[in-house]
Amino acid sequence: MKARVNVVLGFVGSTLDQGRGAARWERWRPTIGLCQQEDLVVHRLELFYQRPADTLTKSVIADIATISPETEVRRHLIDFRDPWDFEEVWNGLYEYARAYPFDTDREDYFIHLTTGTHVAQICMFLLAESRHIPARLIQTSPGSAPQVSPGSYQIVDLDLSRYDRIASRFSQEQKDALSFLKSGIETRSASFNRLIERIEQVAVRSREPFLLMGPTGAGKSWLAKRIFELKKARHQVDGAFVDVNCATLRGDGAMSALFGHVKGAFTGAQSDRGGLLRAADGGVLFLDEIGELGADEQAMLLRAIEEKVFFPLGSDRAVKSDFALIAGTNRDLGAAVREGRFRDDLLARINLWTFRLPSLRERSEDIEPNLQFELEQYSRRHEKVAFNKEARTRFLDFAISPAAAWSGNFRDLNGAVVRMATLARGGRITVDLVEEEIERLRTLWSSLRGDPGGSVLRAILSETEIEELDLFEQVQLALVIDVCRRSRSLSEAGRTLFAASRRERTSVNDADRLKKYLTRFGLDWDRVRAPQRS
Amino acid sequence: MIRIDGSAGEGGGQILRTSLALSLLTGRPFRIEKIRAGRKKPGLLRQHLTAVDAAMRVGGGTLEGAEAGSTELAFTPGTLRAGEYELAVGTAGSTMLVLQTILVPLLFAKGKSVVRLEGGTHNPAAPPFDFIEKTFLPLLGRMGARVSARLERAGFYPAGGGAATFEIDGGIELAPLDLTVRGSVRSSRARAVVSNLPFAIAEREIQLIRKRTSWSDDALEAHTVPSAGPGNVVMVEIASENVTELFTAFGERGVSAEAVATHTIAEAERYLASGAAAGVHLTDQLLLPLAAGAGGRFTASGISSHTRTNAAVIETFTGAPIQFHAAGDHVEVEAVAPRYALRES
Numbered sequence: 017m018k019a020r021v022n023v024v025l026g027f028v029g030s031t032l033d034q035g036r037g038a039a040r041w042e043r044w045r046p047t048i049g050l051c052q053q054e055d056l057v058v059h060r061l062e063l064f065y066q067r068p069a070d071t072l073t074k075s076v077i078a079d080i081a082t083i084s085p086e087t088e089v090r091r092h093l094i095d096f097r098d099p100w101d102f103e104e105v106w107n108g109l110y111e112y113a114r115a116y117p118f119d120t121d122r123e124d125y126f127i128h129l130t131t132g133t134h135v136a137q138i139c140m141f142l143l144a145e146s147r148h149i150p151a152r153l154i155q156t157s158p159g160s161a162p163q164v165s166p167g168s169y170q171i172v173d174l175d176l177s178r179y180d181r182i183a184s185r186f187s188q189e190q191k192d193a194l195s196f197l198k199s200g201i202e203t204r205s206a207s208f209n210r211l212i213e214r215i216e217q218v219a220v221r222s223r224e225p226f227l228l229m230g231p232t233g234a235g236k237s238w239l240a241k242r243i244f245e246l247k248k249a250r251h252q253v254d255g256a257f258v259d260v261n262c263a264t265l266r267g268d269g270a271m272s273a274l275f276g277h278v279k280g281a282f283t284g285a286q287s288d289r290g291g292l293l294r295a296a297d298g299g300v301l302f303l304d305e306i307g308e309l310g311a312d313e314q315a316m317l318l319r320a321i322e323e324k325v326f327f328p329l330g331s332d333r334a335v336k337s338d339f340a341l342i343a344g345t346n347r348d349l350g351a352a353v354r355e356g357r358f359r360d361d362l363l364a365r366i367n368l369w370t371f372r373l374p375s376l377r378e379r380s381e382d383i384e385p386n387l388q389f390e391l392e393q394y395s396r397r398h399e400k401v402a403f404n405k406e407a408r409t410r411f412l413d414f415a416i417s418p419a420a421a422w423s424g425n426f427r428d429l430n431g432a433v434v435r436m437a438t439l440a441r442g443g444r445i446t447v448d449l450v451e452e453e454i455e456r457l458r459t460l461w462s463s464l465r466g467d468p469g470g471s472v473l474r475a476i477l478s479e480t481e482i483e484e485l486d487l488f489e490q491v492q493l494a495l496v497i498d499v500c501r502r503s504r505s506l507s508e509a510g511r512t513l514f515a516a517s518r519r520e521r522t523s524v525n526d527a528d529r530l531k532k533y534l535t536r537f538g539l540d541w542d543r544v545r546a547p548q549r550s
Numbered sequence: 551m552i553r554i555d556g557s558a559g560e561g562g563g564q565i566l567r568t569s570l571a572l573s574l575l576t577g578r579p580f581r582i583e584k585i586r587a588g589r590k591k592p593g594l595l596r597q598h599l600t601a602v603d604a605a606m607r608v609g610g611g612t613l614e615g616a617e618a619g620s621t622e623l624a625f626t627p628g629t630l631r632a633g634e635y636e637l638a639v640g641t642a643g644s645t646m647l648v649l650q651t652i653l654v655p656l657l658f659a660k661g662k663s664v665v666r667l668e669g670g671t672h673n674p675a676a677p678p679f680d681f682i683e684k685t686f687l688p689l690l691g692r693m694g695a696r697v698s699a700r701l702e703r704a705g706f707y708p709a710g711g712g713a714a715t716f717e718i719d720g721g722i723e724l725a726p727l728d729l730t731v732r733g734s735v736r737s738s739r740a741r742a743v744v745s746n747l748p749f750a751i752a753e754r755e756i757q758l759i760r761k762r763t764s765w766s767d768d769a770l771e772a773h774t775v776p777s778a779g780p781g782n783v784v785m786v787e788i789a790s791e792n793v794t795e796l797f798t799a800f801g802e803r804g805v806s807a808e809a810v811a812t813h814t815i816a817e818a819e820r821y822l823a824s825g826a827a828a829g830v831h832l833t834d835q836l837l838l839p840l841a842a843g844a845g846g847r848f849t850a851s852g853i854s855s856h857t858r859t860n861a862a863v864i865e866t867f868t869g870a871p872i873q874f875h876a877a878g879d880h881v882e883v884e885a886v887a888p889r890y891a892l893r894e895s
Contacts, residue, residue, distance in 0.1 A: 019617045038746030041709040041779035042803070052641050052708060054595040057618045082711040082778055085638035085668065086596070162803035165708055166641075 021059045024050065024154065026128030027136055028065040028073045040079075044158035044165045046130040047076055051084035052166035060123075061089045064132070066099060099133050106139045113148045125151035126171065145174050190216065196249075197242050201389045205379040211371055218369050219243045220250050225321060225341040225366045227349075230373030233425030236344040237304055239373065243342060244300040253340060255299025258292050262308040270313050272329050275320075281330025291328060293320055296339035304344035306366070307352050311359075318362045341366065376422040376429060383415045386426065390433040401437040403445045411436075411450045419483055421461040432457060472497050476544065477537075485537075493537060496530070500544045506530060552580040552866060556621070558859060562586035563598050565863055567651045568838060570605040570625060572867035574655035575842050576888075579611075579626035580867075586621070593619040597643030600669075601651045604637050608652045609659070632661030632720040639669030642710030642779075644676035649716060650835070654842050657695050660721040671705045671712035672783050674800045677831060679704070679714055680785055681796045686835055688794065693724045693843055704745060706800075709779020724843025727836070730882065732827040732849070733791020738818075739769045740786045742811070744801075745777035751801060755784050755811035762815055784811050786818040793827050824851035826880035833857055837885060841868050845887035849880050 026047060033045045051058050061080065065073040070093075077089045092112070096104050118125065127140045127149060143149045153172040158164040173179075193216045194209075203209055218226070226243065228236040237259060244257040265273055272281070276291025293301060303309070309317065320326040321341055325334040343366045352358035376383065395401055403411065414420055415429075422428050436445045436453050472494045473482050482490065496513065503509035510526025511518065518526065534540060554569050556562050562585055573580050586592050594602075595618065602616050602623065611628030635652075639645050645667035656663045672678040677686070683699045690697060696719040705712015740759045742752035752772035760770055775781075782801030787794060799813040821829045826849040828836060833850040834857045840846045841864045850857075853874050861872040868888040875882040 038709070038778070038780050054597070054641050054643075055591045055593070055618050057596055057599070057640070079709075082709065083642060084640045086640050 021123040022057055022126065023060045023062065023123050024058050024126045024128050025062045025140070025149065025151065026050070026064070026130075027132030028063060028069050028076055029131030030066070030069045030072065032131055033076050034072060042165055044167050045076075045079075046156045046167075047128070048079050048083065049158075049166040050128055050130075050154070050156050050169060051080045051087050053169055056169065058084065058087045061087055063089055063091045064094050064136075065091060067093060067095055100135050102135050102139070105133075105135050106142070109136070109139050109143060110148065113143050116149075118150055120150050125149065126154040127151045128156070129153050130156045193220065193246055196246060197239065199238075199242070199389065201382075201385050203379070203385060204381040205374070208374055208379050208382060211373070215239070215243065215371055216246070219246050220252070222369065223252065223340050224368045225343060227367045227370040228342060228344045228373060229370060230344075230346060231375045231423075231425055232346050233427035234346075234373040234375055235426050236346075236373060237302065238426075240300070240302040240304075240342045240344065244302070247300065247340065253299050255297055255339065256295060257300050257302065258296040258339075259302045259304070260292050261304045262313075263305040265309070265313070270310055271316070274313055275316055275326050275328050276335070277329035278331045281328075285330065289328075293317075293326060293337045293339065294328075294335060297337040299339055300342060301339045302342045302344065305346070306343040307345045307347040307349055307358055314359045314362050318359065318365060321362075321365055376425040377420070380416040383429070384412055386429060387412070387415070387433065390430055391437070394433060394437045398437070399443055401440050401443045401445060403450075404447065407445050407447045407450045410447055411445075411453070414450075414454050417483070418487065420457065423461050428457065428460070472501075476539070476546070481538075496533065497539075497544055500530075500534075500541070506541050551624070552578055554580055554582040554863060554866065556582045556585035557587035558862070562589070563595070563601075563647070564834075564856060564860055566594075566598055566623070567601050567647060568860055568863045569867070570601060570651050571654055571838055572842070572864060573625055573627050574605060574609045574630060574652070575658060576867050577627050578867060579624070581622070581624040583622050585623065591619075593621040594623065595643075596640045597647065600637060600639045600643065601648050604635070604648050604652050605655075607635055607637075608655060630655055630659040632656060632659040632663045632718075634664045634666075636666050637668070639667065639710070642670040642673070642705060642707045644673040645669045645671055645705070645712065645714060646673070646677045646679060646682055649682070650677075650838075653697070653716070653718065654839050656718045656720055657690075657697075657722055657724065657839075658720065658842070663718040663720055664715065665718065666713065666715045668713045669705055669710045670707055671701060671703075671714050672781065672798075672800070673707055674802075677835065678783065678785070678796075678798050679712075680787075681798065681831070684787060684794050685796050685832055689727065689729070689832075689836065690839060693727050693839060693846075694722050695719070695724065695839075696722070704743075704775045704777045704781065706745060706777055706779060706781025706783070709777070709781075711778030724839060726844040726887070727840060727846030727848065729792060729827045729836075729846070729848035731792060732825065733793075735788060735790050735822070737769065737789045738763070738765055738787070739789075740765065740771070740784070740815070742772045742784045743775055743782065744772075745775050745779070745781040747780045747782055747801070749774060751782055751807045754807040755782075755801075758808050758811040759784075759786070759815050762812075782807075782810070784814040786814050788818055788822065790827075793832075795821060795829050795832060797821065797829065821851050824880045825849070825878075826851040828883075830854050830857070833883060834860060836883075837861055837864055837872060840885035841870060841872065841888065843887070845870070845885045847882065847884040849877070850874075850883050851880055853881050853883075 029046055033047045035043045035045055063073065073091055077091065080087055080089055094108055096108060098104060127144050129137050129140060144151050144153060153174065154169055155172065156167055156169045158167040194212055197212050197216055228239060230236055241257060247253045272289060272291065274292050276289045276294055277285050279285055279287050316326055320337065324338045325336050327334055349358050349363050353360045353363055391401060432453050436449050439449055473490060476497060499512050500509045503512060507527040510530040513530060514526045534544065554565060556565055566582060566585065569580050569582055585594055599616060599618060606613055609627050609630035611626040614624040615622045637648055639648055648667060649665065679701050687697050687699060698717045700715045702713040702715065740756065742755035744752045756770045756772045784799050786797045797814050797817040799810045801807065801810045828848050828850045830852050833853065836848060837860055865871055870886045870888040873884045
């Protein structure tokens with residue numbers, strides 16, 4: 017195995033590396049001292065110098081040759097017009113770094129930070145930190161008097177994960193942030209947890225817009241607020257959180273509400289109005305239901321995001337506002353673009369970071385921790401409420417069953433808990449209360465779904481019987497029952513139901529076929545025709 | 551594969567150098583572990599790497615772990631090769647310690663070798679060139695070796711830049727050494743040397759020795775030598791009938807010239823009082839050629855723990871014991887010739 021090669025990049029210290037006569041060996045000279053370390057072999061030194069330090073550089077190289085025969089020194093003339101000019105120095109070093117044939121498989125790189133102007137040191141640091149130069153930092157320091165030379169050295173690795181104590185602090189900080197984004201709820205859904213991890217990473221590192229997609233009640237607005245609070249805790253934003261539902265900004269007032277207006281901009285504009293974008297300056301603007309924005313508002317918003325300026329209504333003076341945008345939508349914005357209802361350039365601008373929040377049904381394993389959370393929230397605001405053991409089991413069984421649509425997602429769960437908790441006597445939620453709530457939720461969801469037969473079935477079958485059926489069968493059976501109830505005889509109902517087959521002459525006895533179908537569900541003509549469930 | 555504990559006793563560097571020399575001499579590979587364990591800077595230092603490099607060039611086969619900071623090294627010898635070697639030691643490290651690694655092996659290599667070394671020639675905690683020239687090589691000569699030494703330029707820590715050349719006739723057979731009797735003192739001399747430092751330092755050192763001894767002015771000398779950097783060394787030479795011993799101390803920042811001179815002369819006085827032929831440092835140096843050759847015996851003014859460690863390493867390789875017998879003010883050292891022949895080159 018070939019030993020690795022140590023390569024140091026550093027500047028000649030126009031003052032520190034100076035020294036005349038034999039006495040120079042008693043001075044601490046950082047560049048030479050670096051090559052005098054007993055336990056560090058500098059195999060190659062890439063030595064930068066400015067033209068005025070030409071003579072000094074030659075003598076430094078000669079001294080290194082004496083003291084460190086193992087070291088090959090390559091000198092590089094870098095002529096900065098102004099070595100204190102950040103941009104010039106950065107560019108010069110950046111170009112050097114880009115052209116350098118770094119070979120990290122065989123060589124270890126170090127940047128000697130003790131010499132060079134502060135600007136050069138800062139630039140070198142930044143190049144190392146950004147990994148343009150894959151190096152660790154090395155600093156040298158004088159020994160204690162009287163033996164100041166050759167001094168000692170320290171290696172600083174900017175990969176903070178290499179430092180156990182720093183790393184554990186980081187991971188704790190990240191854990192705290194994740195828990196914060198989840199409101200402390202111990203969510204179990206692996207995909208949701210991954211999503212939150214990503215959001216945390218992006219939230220603390222980026223100021224670019226976020227797009228939160230997901231069905232209504234999935235927690236977009238709640239998450240936006242949490243992201244804002246996390247950014248605020250990390251000193252990324254110092255302004256306010258402005259939460260707007262674009263669906264409420266319809267019509268003439270929309271422009272004015274968002275971008276403000278000046279006095280007299282329109283009839284009724286009796287004074288200046290700052291507008292919501294202005295209010296979000298330095299903070300976070302959450303535009304929920306962004307797909308509902310009108311065309312004019314979309315155009316103005318795009319400019320406000322890109323240039324951080326916009327014009328209030330009736331004003332020819334641009335107003336500045338620097339906000340981080342979080343957009344929310346439950347619609348397919350891509351489809352909206354295709355239909356011409358949403359600007360494609362605005363969509364392109366806001367969907368750099370797109371996160372789709374899953375519905376509650378997609379996270380059924382999270383229902384239990386969220387149920388607990390909702391109960392605690394209620395108990396904190398009102399009185400302490402808890403489930404009976406059985407009641408809790410009954411509710412959870414229902415909650416994760418296919419029968420539970422959770423079409424309003426967390427809003428529904430929250431509503432259910434609030435209703436049960438309010439009706440609970442002595443702070444106990446009983447099985448009866450749970451059954452009652454389940455009934456309410458079913459009604460709510462079936463009415464939302466346009467009732468594909470739920471009420472028809474419930475008139476004839478018990479809840480348990482219905483639960484045993486696939487939704488597929490429920491819908492079909494409900495329609496069959498509905499037809500039967502509107503028909504005068506089994507035969508008439510059969511003719512209606514199998515009309516297509518009749519035309520093809522493939523069915524000879526419709527009534528018999530219908531009768532057999534009903535028997536499968538334990539039903540007959542009389543029971544189907546009965547006015548009420550018996 | 552011989553296993554050596556690099557943390558045993560004192561002198562991790564010495565253990566390594568002795569192991570390298572004996573491995574070259576016996577043809578036995580070794581692995582040294584825990585090199586300089588527990589030190590502030592554990593593992594191999596650059597000066598050790600130069601010794602490893604020297605051994606590799608003179609007669610190495612394969613090598614593992616030769617990196618600064620490495621705490622483990624495995625060395626398998628190849629064929630000993632006489633020849634011309636240029637070796638440069640970084641950090642102004644001692645060239646004499648590098649020489650120590652390869653000198654005795656090259657005595658056994660057929661043909662003449664020329665070894666030119668660059669770096670420190672006068673280093674603290676190492677034999678200075680003058681010791682090698684005046685004390686060590688004459689004793690090797692008595693055992694049958696022909697080695698000449700020439701100092702081109704002195705090199706002091708921290709600037710280094712010194713150079714010395716040694717011409718070694720190889721392929722000889724060493725005779726046993728008997729140095730039990732020192733014999734009467736024929737001359738005593740002191741030299742104070744400065745380089746790139748005020749001459750007054752050397753004068754003050756000589757002044758102190760003059761006061762402390764009754765030596766004549768002819769025997770006292772202060773002078774300057776050219777060198778890359780600053781340096782100061784005081785050397786006291788005691789030439790007796792059967793051996794010339796040399797004691798040294800180095801000037802350093804924060805230590806007075808008088809203290810340096812006192813240190814040197816006091817060591818010489820202890821040696822004289824012991825009645826032994828070899829001082830502590832010579833004792834250390836003699837073990838290897840005795841063990842590699844036909845053995846021998848000598849009287850020593852004392853045995854350092856350094857020497858005991860060294861003896862233990864030698865025994866590990868040769869299987870031949872080195873014995874220390876207390877004898878009044880001094881110690882008798884006896885090295886038995888190795889039971890088997892050293893390898894032919």
